[in-house]
Amino acid sequence: MYEFTTRLAATPARVAAILVTTFSIAFATPSLLATPTPATPTIDITKFTYAPKEITVAPGTRIVWTNRDEVPHTVTAKDKSVDSKAMDTGDKFEYTFTQEGDFEYFCVVHPFMTGVVHVRKQ
Numbered sequence: 786m787y788e789f790t791t792r793l794a795a796t797p798a799r800v801a802a803i804l805v806t807t808f809s810i811a812f813a814t815p816s817l818l819a820t821p822t823p824a825t826p827t828i829d830i831t832k833f834t835y836a837p838k839e840i841t842v843a844p845g846t847r848i849v850w851t852n853r854d855e856v857p858h859t860v861t862a863k864d865k866s867v868d869s870k871a872m873d874t875g876d877k878f879e880y881t882f883t884q885e886g887d888f889e890y891f892c893v894v895h896p897f898m899t900g901v902v903h904v905r906k907q
């Protein structure tokens with residue numbers, strides 16, 4: 786009876802092939818990951834101001850306002866088409882901008898508080 790044995794020698798060609806395969810997989814992996822989505826822009830309401838007071842975004846962008854003051858505030862469109870209602874401390878309001886233009890807003894409780902969202906294709 787014949788006995789077959791196979792022994793793989795660690796030849797330079799085999800070592801190189803293993804290293805190339807290993808590094809190809811390691812460095813190709815990031816390209817296989819999904820493209821990260823940009824962070825959602827946020828506007829803080831603090832010390833009776835919107836921060837930032839002006840922001841420019843692309844159509845389809847969702848913005849989140851967070852009331853960090855100790856008093857209620859609103860995010861209300863100048864033309865009243867959007868209104869968050871009164872937001873208490875820690876409350877959030879989200880809105881997605883679908884059309885280009887300038888969205889001027891203010892606080893109904895404190896009308897001197899104003900802000901603008903510029904929606905532009907980027």
